[in-house]
Amino acid sequence: MRFDDKSIRVSYLVTSPPGEIEGIAEDIALEQTVEVPKSVIKDPWIAKEIIGKVTAIRKIDGHAGDQFAVTIDYPQIVSNFEIPQMLNLLYGNISFKQDIQIVHVDFPRAFILSFKGPKFGIEGIRNLIGVYDRPLIATALKPMGASAEQIGELCYQFALGGVHIIKDDHSLVDFPFCRFEDRVASCMRAIEKAAEKTGRRTLYFPNVTDRYDRVLRNIEFALERNVGGLLISPFLTGLDSVRHIAESEWVNKPLMSHPSLSGVYFTNGKGGVSPDIILGRIFRLIGVDCSVYPNFGGRFAFDQDTCLAIADSLRDSFYDLKRSFPTPAGGINLRNVPEVINVYGKDIILLIGGSLYARSDNLEENARYFYEASAIEGQRA
Amino acid sequence: MRFDDKSIRVSYLVTSPPGEIEGIAEDIALEQTVEVPKSVIKDPWIAKEIIGKVTAIRKIDGHAGDQFAVTIDYPQIVSNFEIPQMLNLLYGNISFKQDIQIVHVDFPRAFILSFKGPKFGIEGIRNLIGVYDRPLIATALKPMGASAEQIGELCYQFALGGVHIIKDDHSLVDFPFCRFEDRVASCMRAIEKAAEKTGRRTLYFPNVTDRYDRVLRNIEFALERNVGGLLISPFLTGLDSVRHIAESEWVNKPLMSHPSLSGVYFTNGKGGVSPDIILGRIFRLIGVDCSVYPNFGGRFAFDQDTCLAIADSLRDSFYDLKRSFPTPAGGINLRNVPEVINVYGKDIILLIGGSLYARSDNLEENARYFYEASAIEGQRA
Numbered sequence: 001m002r003f004d005d006k007s008i009r010v011s012y013l014v015t016s017p018p019g020e021i022e023g024i025a026e027d028i029a030l031e032q033t034v035e036v037p038k039s040v041i042k043d044p045w046i047a048k049e050i051i052g053k054v055t056a057i058r059k060i061d062g063h064a065g066d067q068f069a070v071t072i073d074y075p076q077i078v079s080n081f082e083i084p085q086m087l088n089l090l091y092g093n094i095s096f097k098q099d100i101q102i103v104h105v106d107f108p109r110a111f112i113l114s115f116k117g118p119k120f121g122i123e124g125i126r127n128l129i130g131v132y133d134r135p136l137i138a139t140a141l142k143p144m145g146a147s148a149e150q151i152g153e154l155c156y157q158f159a160l161g162g163v164h165i166i167k168d169d170h171s172l173v174d175f176p177f178c179r180f181e182d183r184v185a186s187c188m189r190a191i192e193k194a195a196e197k198t199g200r201r202t203l204y205f206p207n208v209t210d211r212y213d214r215v216l217r218n219i220e221f222a223l224e225r226n227v228g229g230l231l232i233s234p235f236l237t238g239l240d241s242v243r244h245i246a247e248s249e250w251v252n253k254p255l256m257s258h259p260s261l262s263g264v265y266f267t268n269g270k271g272g273v274s275p276d277i278i279l280g281r282i283f284r285l286i287g288v289d290c291s292v293y294p295n296f297g298g299r300f301a302f303d304q305d306t307c308l309a310i311a312d313s314l315r316d317s318f319y320d321l322k323r324s325f326p327t328p329a330g331g332i333n334l335r336n337v338p339e340v341i342n343v344y345g346k347d348i349i350l351l352i353g354g355s356l357y358a359r360s361d362n363l364e365e366n367a368r369y370f371y372e373a374s375a376i377e378g379q380r381a
Numbered sequence: 382m383r384f385d386d387k388s389i390r391v392s393y394l395v396t397s398p399p400g401e402i403e404g405i406a407e408d409i410a411l412e413q414t415v416e417v418p419k420s421v422i423k424d425p426w427i428a429k430e431i432i433g434k435v436t437a438i439r440k441i442d443g444h445a446g447d448q449f450a451v452t453i454d455y456p457q458i459v460s461n462f463e464i465p466q467m468l469n470l471l472y473g474n475i476s477f478k479q480d481i482q483i484v485h486v487d488f489p490r491a492f493i494l495s496f497k498g499p500k501f502g503i504e505g506i507r508n509l510i511g512v513y514d515r516p517l518i519a520t521a522l523k524p525m526g527a528s529a530e531q532i533g534e535l536c537y538q539f540a541l542g543g544v545h546i547i548k549d550d551h552s553l554v555d556f557p558f559c560r561f562e563d564r565v566a567s568c569m570r571a572i573e574k575a576a577e578k579t580g581r582r583t584l585y586f587p588n589v590t591d592r593y594d595r596v597l598r599n600i601e602f603a604l605e606r607n608v609g610g611l612l613i614s615p616f617l618t619g620l621d622s623v624r625h626i627a628e629s630e631w632v633n634k635p636l637m638s639h640p641s642l643s644g645v646y647f648t649n650g651k652g653g654v655s656p657d658i659i660l661g662r663i664f665r666l667i668g669v670d671c672s673v674y675p676n677f678g679g680r681f682a683f684d685q686d687t688c689l690a691i692a693d694s695l696r697d698s699f700y701d702l703k704r705s706f707p708t709p710a711g712g713i714n715l716r717n718v719p720e721v722i723n724v725y726g727k728d729i730i731l732l733i734g735g736s737l738y739a740r741s742d743n744l745e746e747n748a749r750y751f752y753e754a755s756a757i758e759g760q761r762a
Contacts, residue, residue: 027680032552033524033525033552034523034524034525035521035523035524035525035550035552035734035735036524036734036738036739037735037738037739039739040524040735040739043526043527045526046524046525046526046527049526050525050526077556077557077558078525080554080556082554082591082592083592084554084591084592084614084617084618085552085554085590085617087617087641087642088551088590088614088617088641089552091642091645092551092552092614092617092641092642093641093644094644095642095643095644095645095648096640096644096647096675096682096683097644097648097681097682098648142415142416142417143414143415143417143421143422143427143431144414144415144416144427144431144459145415145424145426145427145430146424146427169416170469170473171413171414171416171466171469171470171473173461173463173465173466174461175458175461177458209465209466209469210465211463211464211465211621211624211625212619212621212624212625213625233465233469233473236465236466236468236469236473236619237465237619237621238593238617238618238619238620238621238622239619240592240593240618240619241593241619241622243592243593244592244593244594259477260474260476261468261469261472261476262476263472263474263475263476263477263478264472264476264645264646264652264653264654265645266477267476267477267479267649267652267653268645268648268650268652268653269649269650271645271648271649272645272648272649273645294477299412300477300478301477301478301479302477353416353417354416354418354421357417357418357421358417358420358421
């Protein structure tokens, strides 16, 4: 059956006894839409235009146990062309099932046209910094517990050392011992002071993640201080709040996402949703300009293929959406930088946190080392 | 070590090689707070007041593989007394780890006092309906694809039959073919018409889950029409949006939560978070008056102990928070109602969807059958 361009096509990996797979596939299509047994549906319009259609079931060879690739086409109107209902359609009720994994989603044009996507993207962020011929480098301001003044001092050292993007650690919130407004003011002073000395542009991204009633207030304050961009954790604030922010005309700075909490989607062996769908496709759809995710070889569980799939879903040609920066982190240290660049190419932001602090007490020098280690002088990576 | 009443005590189940458990436990305490190696922390205040303290590691016997019960006390200031940062503290980065499960959380008094919890609770909802001596019964309006008029007609039948709470299916959003405002108007007409006939009070809960910029608009409209309560899916809108709604003084109706998407926390064998923490404790904390969750014996994976743990965390004595209604669903049909009541007692809302539609075409009669099957005449369940 041909993909009809009016359906959201979801590909699942389903573990099932061989005799039951047809029934399970039908159940998914009902569960995620009408949520009643098929016998209850009497209206032919609902049967045709609402319930998902199972379009393929294929046994996968070479697996222990019985695994099947199942494809279901959902009429796109069922998504209501919005993020909360689209998430509900994809994985709402079946998130409670053990053996159903979403491995791919094809979105039709009309669905995607309902979203604006990244406002800046790779090209826009490069324009802001004026750097085109190399990967960008980034670091995080930490630890939690440091004062706004101390955080500002770290920011100054990193900016002097040549880091392009300096972000708050995602755990730095509006603490009494390091208020959001004080931290933004302190870091922006540091950024400006360093720029006077180096002549280079550095972008500071404060973490605006906060209570529902405070996120927009944080953003307003940050924009008034002319920050370089905004860091937000979509799974802490709700994914559609990020879409709303990205699509708001008054928010004229790039957004960087932190994947906090999203790991629950990726760590259940036979269930969950592929990381490239969430940290790639969906984050790009909601307007994320740079998506931070755990790199291969680090303290988290992603392998190289998974990371490349995320990068691909951020940077590929996808209707009219701008390309987003893959921002691998957590598995990069000062030794493996060339290898990481070799895997991804130059359109990437390398984020190093802990190991930039651990190298020596001279953070400016550590940053300079990072800057030089990540240059790709003359060569195309 | 005694629980000091200033810490959030998190109990983990960790799968680990025996020689590595101390290191892994330390890593969790660092990862969820300062996110740098311990050697980088020079400030003694941060070491003492910010980083989690591993207070217990105990090997669990009788498991295949090596499992350990690990307890870490986090200073409560690290939560910043707010939901997004509390979620980040609990499971933000470690959601990416395979073998760490959160099985229990003790919250100190000062943390809990920062929240208002349910506005109505069990007693408040019973007062609204005027029913005290039996479980409440509820159903869902569906299927997706029906018109506002058709949904209103279903609502009328169920109200005549004696259902106490009639909610939208959680997948009914503001569709072009069944607009939110039309549906609310249609259902409220049905509720009022039925009340004239029966003299009984029935509560209609429309689904207000929507885009970030529309949820509050939906609620305003629903409250103007004097609905009985509001249905919302916290994992679709963001948990803190629900907290904000529940704590808003102008929202003077009870909230029912649907657990859509939350299953990812519960289905990864050696990771995730216990259902009673999320669908019980945390939902109660954000102000949910009735928490819908999949009942044992149904098409989802929870067993009876898990369901009782959820019910317990909704109904137990928990500082000054009101008690919330456990609202098991999805595993209840018209045959096992007495058994379900026997397990939970009478302070429960029994939610039956599909099987109430499937019994016969006469929904009023089906509802009456449900009403009678769930009565506990004279006896204390």
